[in-house]
Amino acid sequence: MxxxxxxxxxxxxxxxxxxxxxxxxxxxxxxxxxxxxxxxxxxxxxxxxxxxxxxxxxxxxxxxxxxxxxxxxxxxxxxxxxxxxxxxxxxxxxxxxxxxxxxxxxxxxxxxxxxxxxxxxxxxWAAYLGDRQLKVSISPFERPNPKSIHIEAKISGHYVNSILATSDAKNKGFDEALLLDANGHVAEAPGANIFIEKNGKLYTPAKGNILPGITRATIIELCRVLDIEVIEQEINVDFLKNADGAFFCGTAVEVAGIHTIDEVVYRQRWRDSIGATLQRAYKNLVLEKVNYEVII
Structure with missing residues (x-):
């Protein structure tokens, strides 16, 4: 490029x-x-x-x-x-x-x-991760311990971790990686946050071991407008793999649906998911097609 x-x-x-x-x-x-x-x-x-x-x-x-x-x-x-x-x-x-x-x-x-x-x-700028659902692998690399760095600061050196994780995933034939934190809980992608859909609710990792993104905050505010419940909590890998669906969000990726986590295929059709609804709502917001801005 x-x-x-x-x-x-x-x-x-x-x-x-x-x-x-x-x-x-x-x-x-x-x-x-x-x-x-x-x-x-x-x-x-x-x-x-x-x-x-x-x-x-x-x-x-x-x-x-x-x-x-x-x-x-x-x-x-x-x-x-x-x-x-x-x-x-x-x-x-x-x-x-x-x-x-x-x-x-x-x-x-x-x-x-x-x-x-x-x-x-x-x-x-075009679509960072493309415009299709993603094949994601759980990375062997972990997010840094928040006691070792200011994890909420967007510092250049922190992204060595991201480069290693993404490169490893792509070398294995995946589109992107998902990193866990030092305690084995779901953290985030190398350059995006994650939301997980289960039984009509969204779950996302709590602050503390992640970079809490501006797009993440926007998605949470859109959920309030659209009356979608969001729960911030520690999330284990079993919960992730037994969910109905998931998506990444970030400034670069916007909202990108996840098709598989390692060998697990999400069976819910993307177009029927909460993620797809939020993908459309987010696009309308940034393009000013709908006046969500007065609310968020």
């Missing part, structure tokens, strides 16, 4: 510059140790205009990730939102994935940086 070309513009420390002319320092702490904070944000072409979905929530989480890990964050969120819309305009992007990244100054120590930079880039 080509993320940029000779005409692509990025935002770097207050200026718009050509992506192929931008530079970073090879002695940066972020490059060597993965110590950087980032976000994944979606923009959609709606009947009104190009809209960035939950822009404030994403930039607030970026700020919170920095605060949790000691990375300085000295930018105004409203200005970052304005610059992001300008970025889309300069690159003539309507449906796009947006990547803000806060990265550190050159240094080789293991202490938090005093100076950082910010970069905003964007590119065209």
């Amino acid at each position: 080509n993320y940029y070309n000779s005409n692509t513009v990025i935002y770097l420390n207050g200026q718009f510059v050509k992506a192929n002319e931008a530079k970073t320092d090879l002695y940066g702490q972020s490059l060597h140790y993965g110590f950087a904070a980032f976000e994944g944000i979606r923009a959609y072409k709606t009947h009104n205009a190009t809209r960035i979905f939950k822009a404030r929530e994403h930039f607030e989480r970026l700020k919170r990730s920095c605060e949790l890990t000691g990375i300085p964050f000295n930018w105004n969120i409203e200005d970052l939102i304005r610059q992001t819309y300008r970025l889309l305009e300069l690159n003539n992007l309507k449906d796009a994935y947006i990547r803000p990244l806060v990265f550190s100054e050159p240094q080789m120590t293991l202490v938090t940086p005093e100076k950082v930079s910010i970069m905003l880039c964007a590119w065209e």
